[in-house]
Amino acid sequence: MFCKKCGKKLADGAKFCPACGAASSQAGGAQTPVPSQDVFQNALASRPAPAAGGAPAAVRSGNRKLGLFAGAGAAAVLVIVLAVVLFSGLLGGPKAALGKAVAKSAGAYQVASDAVGMPDLKKLGESKKIRTDMSFQIKSFSDELTGYSSEAQMLKGLGMSLSSGMDLPGRKMDFSAAVSYGSASLITFWGQADDDVLSLGCPELLDNKSYGLSTATLGKDLDKLGADLPEGMEDMSFNLFDIVEAFSQPIEVDQAAQKALFDAIEAEETGKTTMDINDHSLSCTGYRVTIPKDAMRDYIGALEDAYKARELDEAVIDLLRSMGMPKDELSQIRSEIKDAVSGKETFDVLKEIVKTVGDIELDVYVSGGYIAAVVWEDKIEGERVEVTACFGGGKHYADDLSLEMRVSDVRVRLESTGNHGTEGVEYTDSSSLRIQEGDYSVTFKSELEYYPKRASDNFEWTVKGDGVSLTASGQLTTGKDSLFLDLDKLSVNALGTEMLRLGASYSVGPYSAPDISAKSPVMLSSMDEDDFMDLASDITANAQSWAMGLMDDIPELSELFW
Numbered sequence: 090m091f092c093k094k095c096g097k098k099l100a101d102g103a104k105f106c107p108a109c110g111a112a113s114s115q116a117g118g119a120q121t122p123v124p125s126q127d128v129f130q131n132a133l134a135s136r137p138a139p140a141a142g143g144a145p146a147a148v149r150s151g152n153r154k155l156g157l158f159a160g161a162g163a164a165a166v167l168v169i170v171l172a173v174v175l176f177s178g179l180l181g182g183p184k185a186a187l188g189k190a191v192a193k194s195a196g197a198y199q200v201a202s203d204a205v206g207m208p209d210l211k212k213l214g215e216s217k218k219i220r221t222d223m224s225f226q227i228k229s230f231s232d233e234l235t236g237y238s239s240e241a242q243m244l245k246g247l248g249m250s251l252s253s254g255m256d257l258p259g260r261k262m263d264f265s266a267a268v269s270y271g272s273a274s275l276i277t278f279w280g281q282a283d284d285d286v287l288s289l290g291c292p293e294l295l296d297n298k299s300y301g302l303s304t305a306t307l308g309k310d311l312d313k314l315g316a317d318l319p320e321g322m323e324d325m326s327f328n329l330f331d332i333v334e335a336f337s338q339p340i341e342v343d344q345a346a347q348k349a350l351f352d353a354i355e356a357e358e359t360g361k362t363t364m365d366i367n368d369h370s371l372s373c374t375g376y377r378v379t380i381p382k383d384a385m386r387d388y389i390g391a392l393e394d395a396y397k398a399r400e401l402d403e404a405v406i407d408l409l410r411s412m413g414m415p416k417d418e419l420s421q422i423r424s425e426i427k428d429a430v431s432g433k434e435t436f437d438v439l440k441e442i443v444k445t446v447g448d449i450e451l452d453v454y455v456s457g458g459y460i461a462a463v464v465w466e467d468k469i470e471g472e473r474v475e476v477t478a479c480f481g482g483g484k485h486y487a488d489d490l491s492l493e494m495r496v497s498d499v500r501v502r503l504e505s506t507g508n509h510g511t512e513g514v515e516y517t518d519s520s521s522l523r524i525q526e527g528d529y530s531v532t533f534k535s536e537l538e539y540y541p542k543r544a545s546d547n548f549e550w551t552v553k554g555d556g557v558s559l560t561a562s563g564q565l566t567t568g569k570d571s572l573f574l575d576l577d578k579l580s581v582n583a584l585g586t587e588m589l590r591l592g593a594s595y596s597v598g599p600y601s602a603p604d605i606s607a608k609s610p611v612m613l614s615s616m617d618e619d620d621f622m623d624l625a626s627d628i629t630a631n632a633q634s635w636a637m638g639l640m641d642d643i644p645e646l647s648e649l650f651w
Contacts, residue, residue: 301610346391353384571598
């Protein structure tokens with residue numbers, strides 16, 4: 090498949106041309122379309138997370154804390170601004186040139202992600218129908234870690250698995266947890282929400298039965314069962330999914346606010362220059378971009394309004410009201426709840442950063458039609474702050490990335506290079522994070538290899554730092570909307586010694602109903618006193634039988650507990 094605009098060969102299924110940024114389905118000669126804001130955000134999100142670590146203690150004090158915080162805030166503002174600039178493709182002048190460069194850059198990242206075959210997990214999440222599973226099992230301890238304790242060594246083989254499913258349109262949720270030892274299952278717990286019915290089960294203790302309550306009649310049912318409820322709670326009634334759905338509403342920022350922010354941005358070309366981009370010398374065209382603080386403040390206000398529009402406080406108030414909270418108390422805490430669920434404190438912090446920083450002036454450099462570098466420098470309360478982001482430089486644009494932030498003598502630098510999926514045969518990444526303050530420094534390094542075409546052992550990732558390392562290897566399998574990572578080795582090493590080794594797995598994909606969904610729970614509201622006495626007796630007998638059975642099947646456990 091070839092680009093109809095520039096003729097460059099495209100990878101199968103590529104959405105955008107890495108050379109010109111045009112959509113692969115675009116007719117020749119048409120104006121290059123501008124990807125949506127989500128395309129740019131997804132392209133950045135598709136890159137693997139690098140190793141991370143904490144900054145030196147001195148960084149957390151005084152003006153440096155403000156400088157670093159403001160630098161991080163400015164970096165976040167930068168991402169928002171670059172996304173907004175995407176809308177400039179329909180305009181002329183420097184803004185249009187920058188908009189096309191951002192679109193072309195986003196297209197390159199999208200092509201790289203498509204070449205590796207990563208699933209669209211964002212779309213899966215938006216469906217609100219998703220299942221995740223994870224498990225781990227202890228394979229070995231070092232004697233140094235366990236203190237040469239024979240009891241601790243017996244924990245080898247202990248494992249746990251967790252599963253959770255969500256189908257919000259179908260108003261179903263579930264979770265389960267199971268503990269195992271070697272190949273033997275020890276115990277399993279599970280819970281389920283099916284519209285207004287909540288149920289719990291434990292096969293080993295409840296004879297494969299489950300027991301439930303209806304939240305629609307919860308207060309009356311608990312009162313009927315003789316529970317000592319506070320006054321007013323006998324009318325408690327709610328639906329868990331009404332609350333979940335309220336909190337899962339999308340954030341919809343007023344388009345007029347987005348346009349106002351873009352219109353307020355000023356851009357002018359500053360001329361040609363040569364830049365050192367990720368250790369490569371590139372000829373660039375410079376642009377000075379100015380983002381007025383008033384425009385940023387107004388846009389943050391629009392974001393805050395979008396959060397408030399979800400009326401999450403009403404969902405919480407309704408729940409508290411159903412639980413019998415007196416009206417006078419509800420009135421007293423209403424404003425506090427509204428501030429908490431609308432993120433008022435977070436937006437107040439962002440507004441304070443904008444007030445402190447003032448207008449943001451960015452130097453943006455474009456090379457070969459791509460964004461090559463974005464630089465921000467300022468002085469905040471006497472502290473010099475510099476943030477520099479560099480993109481591309483090597484053979485393929487998406488293969489190289491660096492980000493550096495300096496506040497006086499504190500320097501934080503992230504570098505990433507490798508084959509980031511452009512060739513579609515392998516994905517490799519070498520990343521480092523260096524934190525330096527004066528003569529003190531600490532470095533974390535990450536090495537990742539992924540070979541999509543291999544039938545086995547196609548994934549390996551090592552993170553090192555300060556005498557400690559984490560190594561993971563196994564098989565990564567991806568589908569259109571699913572991902573499965575099976576790690577046969579997950580080891581923690583210190584000073585050259587393997588301290589702990591685990592086996593682990595993680596999967597995410599479309600929702601599927603669990604086996605427990607076929608079981609109809611026994612409703613507690615239908616039980617009388619004799620039923621509860623029988624249930625307590627059965628649980629006691631089952632627990633004793635279960636414990637004795639474990640000791641017979643797994644003799645090693647008796648040495649741990651007796």
